[in-house]
Amino acid sequence: MKKVLITGAAGFLGSHLCDRFIKEGYAVIAMDNLITGDLKNIAHLQSHENFKFINHDVSEYIEIEGRLDYILHFASPASPIDYLKIPIQTLKVGSLGTHNLLGLAKAKGARMLIASTSEVYGDPEVHPQTEEYYGNVNPIGPRGVYDEAKRFQEAITMAYHTYHGVETRIVRIFNTYGPRMRLNDGRVLPAFIGQALRGEDLTVFGEGNQTRSFCYVDDLIEGIYRLLHSDYVYPVNIGNPDEITILDFAKEIIKLTGTNQKIVYKGLPVNDPMQRQPDITKAKEILGWEPKVSRAEGLKITYAYFKNLSKEELYKKEHNTFEGYIKS
Numbered sequence: 001m002k003k004v005l006i007t008g009a010a011g012f013l014g015s016h017l018c019d020r021f022i023k024e025g026y027a028v029i030a031m032d033n034l035i036t037g038d039l040k041n042i043a044h045l046q047s048h049e050n051f052k053f054i055n056h057d058v059s060e061y062i063e064i065e066g067r068l069d070y071i072l073h074f075a076s077p078a079s080p081i082d083y084l085k086i087p088i089q090t091l092k093v094g095s096l097g098t099h100n101l102l103g104l105a106k107a108k109g110a111r112m113l114i115a116s117t118s119e120v121y122g123d124p125e126v127h128p129q130t131e132e133y134y135g136n137v138n139p140i141g142p143r144g145v146y147d148e149a150k151r152f153q154e155a156i157t158m159a160y161h162t163y164h165g166v167e168t169r170i171v172r173i174f175n176t177y178g179p180r181m182r183l184n185d186g187r188v189l190p191a192f193i194g195q196a197l198r199g200e201d202l203t204v205f206g207e208g209n210q211t212r213s214f215c216y217v218d219d220l221i222e223g224i225y226r227l228l229h230s231d232y233v234y235p236v237n238i239g240n241p242d243e244i245t246i247l248d249f250a251k252e253i254i255k256l257t258g259t260n261q262k263i264v265y266k267g268l269p270v271n272d273p274m275q276r277q278p279d280i281t282k283a284k285e286i287l288g289w290e291p292k293v294s295r296a297e298g299l300k301i302t303y304a305y306f307k308n309l310s311k312e313e314l315y316k317k318e319h320n321t322f323e324g325y326i327k328s
Contacts, residue, residue, distance in 0.1 A: 001025065001026065001027050001050070002025075002026050002027070002069045002070065003026065003027040003028075003029065003066070003067055003068055003069050003070075004021050004026050004027070004028055004029070004068075004069060004070040004071070004072065005029045005031060005064060005068055005070070005071045005072070005101075005104075005110075006018055006021070006028060006029070006030055006031065006071075006072045006074065007031045007032070007058050007071075007072070007073050007074055007075035007097070007101065008031075008032055008037060008073075008074035008075035008076060008115075009028075009030030009031055009032045009037070009042060009053070009074070010030070010032040010034060010037030010038055010039055010041050010042055010053075011032065011036060011037040011038075011041065011074065011075075011078075012041070012078075012176075012178075012180045012181050012182070012217070013074055013115070013173075013176065013217070013220070013221075014030070014032065014037065014041075014072075014074045014075075015037075015041035015042050015180055016178070016180070016217050016218075016221050017072060017074065017221060017224065018030050018042055018045055018051070019045070020221050020225060022045060022048060022050060022051060024225075025050075026050065026070075027050045027051075027052075028045075028050060028051050028052070029052050029054060029064065029068075030042060030045075030051065030052065030053045030054070031053075031054045031055075031056050031058065031062075031075070032053075032055065032056075032075065033055060033056060033057040033058075033075075034055060035057075035077070035086065035089060036077050036078075036082050036182075036185075038182075039053075041180050057093075057097075058073075058075050058093060058096075058097035058100055058101060059089070059092040059093055059096040059097045059100070060100070061100060062100050062101065062104050064104065064108070067108065068104070068105075068108040068110045069110055069111070070110055070111050070112070070113070070228060071101055071104065071105050071110050071111070071112040071113070072112075072113050072115070072224075072228070073097070073098060073101050073112065073113070073114045073115060073153075074115045075093050075097055076090065076093050076094060076097075076115070076146075076149070076150075077089070077090050077093075077146070078117075078146075079182075079185040079186045079187050080142075080143070080146075080186045080187075080269075081184075081185055081186035082185065082186075083143075083145055083146040084142060084145075087145040088145075090145045090146055090149055091145050091148075091149050093149070094146075094148075094149025094150055094152055094153045095149065095152055095153070095156070098114065098152075098153045098156055098157065099156060102156065102157065102160040102164075102166060102168075105160075105166050105167075105168075106160065106164050106166050110167075111167035111168070111169070111228065112157070112166065112167070112168050112169070113168070113169040113170070113171060113224065113227065113228045114153055114154070114157050114168070114169070114170055114171070115171060115173055116150050116153060116154050116170050116171060116172045116173065116235060117146075117150050117172060117173050118172055118173065118174040118175070118237070118239065118276055118278065119137075119143065119146060119147045119150060119273075120135050120137070120147060120150050120151050120154065120172065121133055121135040121136070121137075121273075121276075122135045122136040122137035122138065122143075122147060122271070122273065123136050123271060123272070123273045123274055123275075124136055124273065124275055124276075127275045127277060128241060128243075128277040128278060128279040129237065129276070129277065129278060129279060130237075130279040130281070131172065131234065131235045131236065131237055131279075131282060135151070137151065138271050141270055141271040142269075142270055142271065143270075143271050154170055154235065157170060158170075158233075161233055167233075168233060169227050169228055169230070169232070169233065169236075170233075170234065170235040170236070171223070171224055171227050171235070171236055171238050172235050172236065172237045172238065172278075173220065173238055173239065174213055174215055174237065174238070174239025174240070174276065174277075174278045175187075175188075175189075175212050175213060175214050175215065175239065175276065176214070176215045176216070176217055176220045176239070177189045177190075177214055177215070177216065177217065177298065177299075177302055178216055178217030178218070178298065178301065178302055178305075179217070179301065179302060179305035180217075180305075181302070183306060183309060183313060183314065183316070184316055188212065188246060188249070189214065189249075189253075189302070190306070191203070192249070192250055192253040193253060193257070193302070193303060193306050194306070194314065195261065196253055196254065196257040196259045196261060197257070197306060197307065197314055198314060198315065199259070199261070200261065201261045201262045201263065201264045202250045202253065202254065202261055202262075202263050202264070203264055203265075203266055204246055204247055204250055204263050204264070204265050204266070205246070205265075205266050205267065205268050205269055205272065206246075206265070206267070206268035206272070207247070207265065208245055208246045208247025208248075208250065208263075208265070209245055209246075209247065209274070210245065210246050210268075210272060210273065210274045210275065210276075211243045211244060211245050211246070211274070211275050211276060211277065212243070212244065212246065212249065212276050213239055213240050213241055213242055213243045213244070213276055213277045213278060214240060214242070214244070214249075214295055214298070215238070215239045215240035215291055216240070216291065216293035216295075216297075216298035216301075216302075218293060219240065219291040219292055219293050220238055220239070222289065223236075223238035223283060223287065223289045224238060226287040226288070226289050227283075227287055230286060230287055232282075232286050232287075236282050236283055236286065236287070237278040237279060237280055237282065237283060238278070238280070238283055238289070239278035239280065239291075240278075240291040240295070241277055241278055241279070241280055242291075242294075242295060243275075243276075243277040244295075247263070250263050251263075252295075252299070253299075256299055256300070256303055257303065
């Protein structure tokens with residue numbers, strides 16, 4: 001039986017990865033310090049004989065007994081509310097955490113896949129974004145702690161591959177959605193659905209002309225699984241190229257939820273990317289992958305999940321430092 005270590009395992013994507021690898025017959029070691037993750041996301045796996053959870057911060061030394069075949073590094077805050085609230089931890093998990101895990105991969109002879117992000121492209125001057133584009137990132141702006149942590153993560157991963165011969169894979173993840181997202185984490189899709197469910201007006205930043213491309217979580221997990229088992233060592237975009245403006249997306253959410261909320265406008269956040277659309281040519285050619293779930297289908301599933309949340313979860317307010325970076 002192959003053994004895989006998944007960091008950030010109690011988070012949105014990490015928990016879905018745990019499900020997939022358990023389904024594929026792997027022994028799964030799930031690691032999370034629960035700074036943004038939630039044990040409820042993996043509660044259904046706790047009694048499984050091939051599942052083990054370890055509460056640990058990967059920025060500290062990591063020790064795993066026995067053989068280890070694969071490492072998937074998904075430990076990191078991923079929303080503006082989180083990484084603006086805990087900027088130092090965000091930088092540390094991308095640097096020290098990645099360094100520790102690469103050292104573990106080297107010692108165990110394991111293959112390691114890191115979760116990078118479309119945010120390495122910053123506010124792009126190339127559209128759609130290809131893997132060859134170097135990005136337009138402000139390292140000292142409010143998003144810099146996340147963007148540069150991920151860019152460093154890619155750099156050290158390639159260095160370990162080049163100089164130590166560690167088998168590595170890099171996935172650049174574009175906007176993803178689905179069950180187990182946190183409703184109030186500041187990302188656009190759960191923010192819109194949460195506002196609709198609470199009967200609030202939907203908040204659009206700027207004029208809503210900025211674009212995003214939303215990929216359903218099952219499609220993303222399939223792409224990651226294929227990349228891990230491929231022979232390709234350079235970054236690969238995984239996302240859905242079906243691009244939509246934020247304003248049109250807000251209108252879709254209002255239609256989906258059957259509510260009659262208004263759309264209200266606020267100033268545009270500093271360094272907010274105006275365009276986001278993956279070029280998935282490499283994923284198609286190398287992995288034989290492309291998204292299968294339409295946005296309409298995925299949104300119905302996601303909305304059904306959010307509708308079943310408790311009132312406590314629905315009305316929970318998280319400290320939003322993101323609001324402090326709105327242009328007047």
